[in-house]
Amino acid sequence: MASILGAIRRNWQLLRPPEPAKQADALKFGILGAADIAPMALIVPAKSHPDVVIHAVAARDKTRAAAYAKKHGIPNVLDSYEALLNDPSIDAVYIPLPNGLHFEWALRALSKGKHVLLEKPSSSNATEAEILFRSPLLTAQPQPVLLEAFHNRFSPAWACFMAQVDQPNVEHVFARAHIPAILFDSNNIRFNYDLGGGGMMDLGTYAVAALRGVFGAEPEACDECEVEKMPPPQERCDGSFKVKFRFPGDRVGEIDGGLRAPLMKLRMPSLTVTHRPVIVDEAEGENQTTRTRKVVFSNFLLPGFYHRIDIEDEIVSKDKKTGQVINKVINKESKKAYTFREMDVDRPGEIYWQTYRYMLEQFVNRVRGRDTTAWVEHEDSVAQMKALDMAYEKSGLGIRPTSQYRPESL
Numbered sequence: 409m410a411s412i413l414g415a416i417r418r419n420w421q422l423l424r425p426p427e428p429a430k431q432a433d434a435l436k437f438g439i440l441g442a443a444d445i446a447p448m449a450l451i452v453p454a455k456s457h458p459d460v461v462i463h464a465v466a467a468r469d470k471t472r473a474a475a476y477a478k479k480h481g482i483p484n485v486l487d488s489y490e491a492l493l494n495d496p497s498i499d500a501v502y503i504p505l506p507n508g509l510h511f512e513w514a515l516r517a518l519s520k521g522k523h524v525l526l527e528k529p530s531s532s533n534a535t536e537a538e539i540l541f542r543s544p545l546l547t548a549q550p551q552p553v554l555l556e557a558f559h560n561r562f563s564p565a566w567a568c569f570m571a572q573v574d575q576p577n578v579e580h581v582f583a584r585a586h587i588p589a590i591l592f593d594s595n596n597i598r599f600n601y602d603l604g605g606g607g608m609m610d611l612g613t614y615a616v617a618a619l620r621g622v623f624g625a626e627p628e629a630c631d632e633c634e635v636e637k638m639p640p641p642q643e644r645c646d647g648s649f650k651v652k653f654r655f656p657g658d659r660v661g662e663i664d665g666g667l668r669a670p671l672m673k674l675r676m677p678s679l680t681v682t683h684r685p686v687i688v689d690e691a692e693g694e695n696q697t698t699r700t701r702k703v704v705f706s707n708f709l710l711p712g713f714y715h716r717i718d719i720e721d722e723i724v725s726k727d728k729k730t731g732q733v734i735n736k737v738i739n740k741e742s743k744k745a746y747t748f749r750e751m752d753v754d755r756p757g758e759i760y761w762q763t764y765r766y767m768l769e770q771f772v773n774r775v776r777g778r779d780t781t782a783w784v785e786h787e788d789s790v791a792q793m794k795a796l797d798m799a800y801e802k803s804g805l806g807i808r809p810t811s812q813y814r815p816e817s818l
């Protein structure tokens with residue numbers, strides 16, 4: 409009962425966090441597009457950050473931007489995306505545009521000297537990612553910050569989960585991530601090939617990033633990729649997918665996900681890590697004890713709402729000569745971490761911080777020249793798009809189209 413009440417309180421506060429006074433020189437953010445995700449990903453998290461204000465929004469249609477600004481308490485509406493980037497009072501921009509526009513607008517923002525928080529996936533494919541993340545604009549002085557918004561990787565839950573993973577001994581990783589079909593109809597940007605659509609680009613990118621993060625390595629190949637195509641005219645986009653990647657050492661990472669799940673069959677997103685047996689006790693005698701660990705992270709996508717990390721260790725003692733099992737025990741433990749304090753780690757965070765708020769903390773740290781305790785490095789974002797490209801090539805759907813846009817300075 410206490411935990412249910414705690415969850416209700418936490419989720420209430422996630423959406424209505426305390427609002428400390430803003431610093432006089434707080435970072436001014438502008439948002440490109442009156443996007444659905446911006447309230448959850450930035451506008452609400454910014455409320456509890458004293459060094460961030462949401463200063464302006466621009467949309468393709470100014471009336472729409474004005475209505476959005478009124479609804480979310482944003483003080484300024486600009487005429488266009490360009491006008492927002494040309495506004496010298498804006499320090500940083502958040503880009504929640506369709507995937508196929510991330511590349512162009514991130515480069516445009518960087519060329520105006522803005523810091524950029526860029527929605528995932530960072531671009532349409534690896535070619536774009538290489539141009540973007542290796543752009544000379546990133547070494548300009550003062551140096552702009554560019555971050556692909558993989559929010560879940562900033563959460564204490566992710567850190568807590570990774571602390572249970574014994575990376576060199578990981579044998580197999582499985583990520584499952586489905587959302588119900590009723591959330592997005594077939595006209596949604598997620599199913600528009602020209603805008604970088606596709607299920608693997610959308611939810612699949614979290615699943616692929618999770619495999620890469622757990623193995624701490626890049627896939628060598630995509631051995632299987634079965635997709636359920638969207639019906640025409642969106643048939644170049646996958647609605648759901650099942651993919652098998654081969655990682656170094658012939659280890660396998662699998663993902664199963666999509667945006668078309670029937671509501672009644674919906675299961676929580678999860679990440680399952682299976683380890684190979686490791687010797688934990690080689691007594692002088694005849695016996696040898698091994699531990700085989702399995703870790704399951706339920707709701708690795710949005711752990712701030714709810715999550716659970718289950719650890720199961722099978723401890724087996726065997727006679728070394730005969731291989732006969734002398735003893736077998738299964739130890740089970742469950743962990744959670746809504747704040748770093750719960751892990752006895754001295755880092756900022758409150759129970760009402762969603763993944764996005766943890767990410768914003770680090771983004772601001774980086775802009776202010778302070779140390780960051782979590783980050784998505786530029787080459788990590790490039791490697792992520794290479795892995796997604798591998799899957800799209802294997803699926804037969806082909807990689808998403810490359811933008812023709814190039815900044816003038818290149």
Ligand SMILES: NC(=O)C1=CN([C@@H]2O[C@H](COP(=O)(O)OP(=O)(O)OC[C@H]3O[C@@H](n4cnc5c(N)ncnc54)[C@H](OP(=O)(O)O)[C@@H]3O)[C@@H](O)[C@H]2O)C=CC1
Nearest residue numbers: 441442443444445467468469504505506507527528529597
């Ligand atoms: N981090 C996370 O948890 C989530 C991330 N995302 C990512 O955020 C991005 C946006 O998703 P979401 O907010 O759901 O999408 P929306 O459709 O709500 O927002 C996309 C915005 O893009 C603008 N836009 C510009 N050009 C076009 C165009 N040609 N067609 C359609 N829209 C256009 C629209 O802005 P305008 O107002 O100017 O018309 C619109 O507001 C995606 O990259 C998605 O992957 C999405 C959900 C969750």
Ligand SMILES: O=C1OC[C@@H](O)[C@H](O)[C@H]1O
Nearest residue numbers: 528587598610611667709
């Ligand atoms: O977090 C998410 O959940 C829903 C998806 O469609 C979205 O794009 C993704 O980022």
